[in-house]
Amino acid sequence: MTNQTVITNSYRPISGAGEFDFDVAIIGAGTAGMAAYREASQYSDRVALIDGGPLGTTCARVGCMPSKLLIAAAEAAHAGSRTPMFGVRYDDPAIDGIAVMKRVRSERDRFVGFVTEAVHGFDKGEIIREYARFEDDHTLRLSSGRKISARTIVIATGSRPAIPQALFAAGERLIVNDDIFDWTDLPGSAAVFGAGVIGLELSQALHRLGVRVRLFGRGGQAGPLTDPVVRQYATDIFSGEFPAIWNADTRISRKGETVAVRWGETADQEASFDYLVAATGRRPNIDKIGLENSGLPLGKTGVPQYDPLSGRVGDTHIFIAGDAAPGLPLLHEAADEGRLAGENAARFPHSYKRSRRTPIGIVFSDPQIAMVGASHASLLARQECHFATGEVSFEDQGRARVMGLNKGILRLYAEHGSARFLGAEMIGPSAEHIAHLLAWSIQANMTVEQILQMPFYHPVLEEGVRTAFRNLNHALGFGPNPPLRCVDCGPGA
Structure with a gap:
């Protein structure tokens, strides 16, 4: 700044x-x-x-750090599921829920301890x-x-956490996402309400750790995504892995020691869960x-x-x-x-x-979701802004296919006339890293043509980013559309 x-x-x-x-x-x-x-x-x-x-910051106590600890355990449990395509097979994972949550709590407490020490170490003024x-x-x-x-x-x-009144029908079986990180063991089942960043991350992580999960969202939301093309791609991917209802009209009640959730146009579908997790914003x-x-x-x-x-x-x-x-x-x-x-x-x-830094938002799902710069929705709301869109699918991108991570789509936005790069929304491999490259380009006020002059190695995922920028350059009228699987892009790039 x-x-x-x-x-x-x-x-x-x-x-x-x-x-x-x-x-x-x-x-x-x-x-x-x-x-x-x-x-x-x-x-x-x-x-x-x-x-x-309590000291320790939201991030260290109940936010980004403990959630990533849970996600790391889920990734370890899921790692073997991708290997058969390479001719390598593992037995199904044996998940020790007590050990999983012990590490989550231990490392969480370690991060909180660092923050608490920092506050107690302040040597000026007064801590009240x-x-x-x-x-x-x-x-x-x-x-x-x-x-x-x-x-x-x-x-x-x-x-x-913000909890809609309707969820209180779950009684003491209602918890917020913060409470998960104090679990001493993994439950058998959980209904996760809220398909934002937290809801997506927790639903997928718990599912991969053997918890029976169903995600209930509203309005078709999938994390922070606003581009309808990327959002639809994301909902399709996640729905293919675990049960999810992206626009749910639900009825909640207690059923013994569990929570009963009914949904559907006539509330004709029902399932019971050990917990109802409210991941409905803050x-x-x-x-x-x-x-x-x-x-x-x-x-x-x-x-x-x-x-x-x-x-x-x-x-x-x-x-x-x-x-x-x-x-x-x-x-x-x-x-x-x-x-x-x-x-x-x-x-x-x-x-x-x-002046503020270029906005970056990342969802640590698999594939990851990233938002950079101006969102699709915000650009549509700017009446004076006329923008073009370029995109690339990672399904046939060379390096992504080599690694078996070929799921995803990237959409880029640039201003007509100036060709200034404005923003991006994506779901795909290594989105957390690609997001930073895109954010730095926006903050440097680069045009699409200037970005295309930057070096791209082969074979890397970033070649897919280059393809998206080439398509965007064509949409702006500054160059031809690249041919499919062009030689200088590299096979499948």
């Missing part, structure tokens, strides 16, 4: 350090809060980091292990009853911090209206960052927002906008 623009500041500047207990008070010690603390501490030693809940609520725009009441005041405040309170933790006592401008959802390029709420001295804000609930985004909010809060009223 480099480019800077001074924010026009109509809010009354605050002066006199002795007027407040702290220069900056940060509510929340997650990824965004820790980043804000580090940044603000470069400008002041009067910074308070306030959090009465209490909850906080707004008394007014400059005053926070702590859970002990003590009041503190701050010249500026950063809201970095994170998020929690909501910002802003409803219990006394925002009604502040003068902050709130949106329809109750989230403060803020500038994502500065983190500043309206024209006030209050900033917001991470999952507490309605942006992308991703660790690297939260860290960026935390640094931005911390710097601006410490330097207030000299606050600045910063």
Whole structure:
């Protein structure tokens, strides 16, 4: 984040350090809060980091790290299923659920420990292990009853699972995805509600670990995908591996010690499960911090209206960052927002906008899903933007076929006229790595022609990316469409 623009500041500047207990008070010690603390501490030693809940960040405790531990176990269990095509056969895996979950919990606790040590290692300001609520725009009441005041405040309170009311019919058999990582053994069955990133990852992982799974989604959602071609490809792939209903109308009830789920046009299909897992998204933790006592401008959802390029709420001295804000609930985004909010809060009223990094979203399913730059839906919503699309299928891509990973499709988008590369959506092999190459190209403001001048080795998966860009170049009118299996592409590239 480099480019800077001074924010026009109509809010009354605050002066006199002795007027407040702290220069900056940060509510929340997650990824965004820790980043804000580090940044603000470069400008002041009067910074308070306030959090009465468990330390360790959402990512380390219940998010990206423990979920990847579960996925890693699932990949190990599934590895042998691909080998018969190579003339190699293994016995069916013997899955020890207790051992699987022991490693998940142990490594999860290790990651959490690193984060906790980092918070306790902060050597400036003050770490306050209490909850906080707004008394007014400059005053926070702590859970002990003590009041503190701050010249500026950063809201970095994170998020929690959002559970639709209908799911509570499952009673104590209802769990959220966070609870999975405290299991001591794998259950026999689970109904997963929500086909977003978390729901997809957990459904496939649990299925591969021997749990009887059925995924229930709404509206045809498949992870974050918005391109209908890629989304349909994804739903077809996952439906071929485990039972999934992508637009389910369900009825939930208890059936002894299990949860009964009925679905279908006349609710004529039913299955019982040990658990109902709510993977139905997350909501910002802003409803219990006394925002009604502040003068902050709130949106329809109750989230403060803020500038994502500065983190500043309206024209006030209050900033917001991470999952507490309605942006992308991703660790690297939260860290960026935390640094931005911390710097601006410490330097207030000299606050600045910063250009943001190119968005990247990855689903660690198999095949992986990736979103880079502008999504298909966002481009359709831009009335002034006319874009072309190029694509490639990985089903006949040379290296993908060699490895037996030839499932997937990549769709690229570029602006007509300028030929500037805008975004991509894909499902396919090594999407987590291809996504980074595409994001770097967008952030470098490269055109399709410039990207095609970059080196491509043979045989690699990236040759498929080049084919997609060649098709995109043709759609823009800048070159011929490459012939199928062209010689310089390499066989099947």
